[in-house]
Amino acid sequence: FGQKATDKIRLNQVGFYPSTEKVAIITDSTAKEFFVLDAKTKEKVFSGVLKPMGIWEYSEEFSNKADFTKFNKTGTYIVSVPGVGDSYPFQISNQVNLTVGKASLGFLYYQRASTALPAQYAGKWARPAGHPDDQVIVHASAATATRPEGTKINSSKGWYDAGDYNKYIVNSGISTYTLMALYEQYPKFFDTLKLNIPENTNNIPDLLDEIRWNLDWMVTMQDEDGGVYHKLTNTNFDGSVMPADATNGRYVIMKTTAASLDFAAVMAVAYRVYKKTDKAFSDKCLKASIAAYDWSKKNKSVIYNQGVMNQKYNPDINTGAYDDGNVTDEFQWAAIELFIATNQTKYAEDANIEFTLRTEFELPNWAKVNTLGLYSLIQNRDNLPEEFAPTLELVKTKVLDLASKLQKYQVNKSAFNVAMGLSNGNFNWGSNSTAANQGMLLMNAYKLSNEGSYLTAAISNLDYLLGRNGTGYCYVSGYGSKQVMNPHHRPSEADGIVEPVPGMLAGGPNPGQEDAGTCTGKYTTKVPAKSYIDEQCSYATNEVAINWNSPFTFLCLSIEATKGR
Ligand code: 9MR
Incomplete structure (x- = not known):
């Protein structure tokens, strides 16, 4: 183990409670099994078989489901899929949210x-x-x-x-x-x-x-x-x-x-x-x-x-x-x-x-x-x-x-x-x-x-x-591993600080792309759950709002x- 973190494993990058459902989606149709590893020691703490779920129509990706609900020990972990890669780290904790x-x-x-x-x-x-x-x-x-x-x-x-x-x-x-x-x-x-x-x-x-x-x-x-x-x-x-x-x-x-x-x-x-x-x-x-x-x-x-x-x-x-x-x-x-x-x-x-x-x-x-x-x-x-x-x-x-x-x-x-x-x-x-x-x-x-x-x-x-979505972004600024960095938010744009103001939920994927005119050439897809760009120009996918x-x-x-x- 010790593979690279991959976007092909989609999961909540903040984490889970010990007692609630824990699921990761692997967007690779050939994978068969998965492991949960301690994030630090890479020790194997849980293993399971992936369950093929078919194509998610909104992201047009194949979904292989890893269910590790039964694993309930608090700590910091990753999901690892042989041949595919490792997930971003997440917590299992009693006050995870x-x-x-x-x-x-x-x-x-x-x-x-x-x-x-x-x-x-x-x-x-x-x-x-x-x-x-x-x-x-x-x-x-x-x-x-x-x-x-x-x-x-x-x-x-x-x-x-x-x-x-x-x-x-x-x-x-x-x-x-x-x-x-x-x-x-x-x-x-x-x-x-x-x-x-x-x-x-x-x-x-x-x-x-x-x-x-x-x-x-x-x-x-x-x-x-x-x-x-x-x-x-x-x-x-x-x-x-x-x-x-x-x-x-x-x-x-x-x-x-x-x-x-x-x-x-x-x-x-x-x-x-x-x-x-x-x-x-x-x-x-x-x-x-x-x-x-x-x-x-x-x-x-x-x-x-x-x-x-x-x-x-x-x-x-x-x-x-x-x-x-x-x-x-x-x-x-x-x-x-x-x-x-x-x-x-x-x-x-x-x-x-x-x-x-x-x-x-x-x-x-x-x-x-x-x-x-x-x-x-x-x-x-x-x-x-x-x-x-x-x-x-x-x-x-x-x-x-x-x-x-x-x-x-x-x-x-x-x-x-x-x-x-x-x-x-x-x-x-x-x-x-x-x-x-x-x-x-x-x-x-x-x-x-x-x-x-x-x-x-x-x-x-x-x-x-x-994180368990069509882009793999954790959509709340300041949280997760694949973070929103360029929200359409004037203070975050103008303050000269790299990190945006924390705690902001991005608007999210929107195939309407009403801002395409000001974001020329930035969109790569109109697939509904993937039509999101982490760009300041994108008021139709990356603005924040009360x-x-x-x-x-x-x-x-x-x-x-x-x-x-
Ligand atoms: O949230 C609003 C969305 O439902 C509308 O389709 C859109 C266009 O009228 O406007 C959104 O609201 C924006 C508001 O008009 C001005 N402040 C920013 C809001 C979020 O984009």
Whole structure:
């Protein structure tokens, strides 16, 4: 032994718990057996026979499965396949996801607008403050009698959305929710989890402190009439400069129904999640939620269309649109969260859950949010009015149905033994967030049913993100052996430090290649699970974003909260 590390062995490069499933995929059809070796001494600790799984349709590679679940001793190991090579090293450990999970929350600290990041918390990625956002201009599209065009408002704090420096309410909605849901489902774990952030000496759980940075900003995005601005942005995307050097004027743009409803949902959740630690803030959130919801009922379909808006108003705005044309699911989500917050039947009636349950629920993304409401209903089932019980049964069935499709695909159909890939559409812009959101759905199903196969399927998607995938990359910056080095992330591009900011989940493979024009000649394949390039130009495969990182955090730390010892 002592062969070279090879890309032909795909496995989670962070590692496994002693008691959970351990799988590596060898993309070589001739190999027959495999060994697990101690990484240091090269001593053989386990041997097994490979199981041919056929071609994985998304990477067009042959899969030979090495299952070493039975080996359960903690340590650092490699998988070795005679004639093929050795894998990258991995751990078997009792807290295997703790460090990477905390790092993924650390990403949000690095995304903080309006504050300096001192070395004590940011390490070598320390940087001066950017975007005070205390003099934000009301854009013509957002003007009212009380806040005419050009009025300056204070809208500081918040997390930068992604590789760019703008702040978008729609995308903040699902991101912030996902993290509050994580707290709500695992309070014991997070009440003691320490993060390396400035607030970590107060007596509020650090996860809630980090989320608060974004909530404080979101609150400022509500106009006096209850409506919520769609985004806070420059007119155009910045170049590759540090936050402190990105000094172009900032605007709040147009109040929309989608933004107002996502805001209403998030604030209703914040009301219950912060009740214990900050009653005054919690009450303020509920008021804000109701006002945004009422505005939306009066303004049922104010849809964001940047092209149309630019024909009407100046200056032109050319940044991210988050332009969802269908707000039915946003209405439903907000109504559900307000129903949980207030127990008022008028919200349950608005949500009309039983009707929609027959058709419309699917995996969440920034434009499809009603399934988030189902998670909340299940989590808060003991606090709902009794007459809601039959509907609740339908909700549970729906979530388990969605999850069981993924679980069945993982076990019976996927040649890579992952839930990711249930449908062709999984490999789209931000595909890694699809894998993460599938994992989050599976963890919700596991929590609800206590059925171990859901946990196994959730972990398979974590394995996918950390290396058992079509490219062999560990997609979280700073972790694994085959690392993401050139994400589309302005601070990482401009800071002069070789390593990107750690804890960032890359967008992931996307055969759409919408950035092919700026990445001329860099793509080598359109095979779905391989259409990824570790290049800064690649905003369509290698950007990072708060709504992609958050479900990764959920997946990783909900598993840790469940399995970590
Ligand atoms: O995540 C968004 C993806 O679903 C869209 O297809 C894409 C194009 O509209 O935009 C993505 O969101 C980007 C946003 O507009 C601006 N900040 C960076 C986001 C991630 O690429």
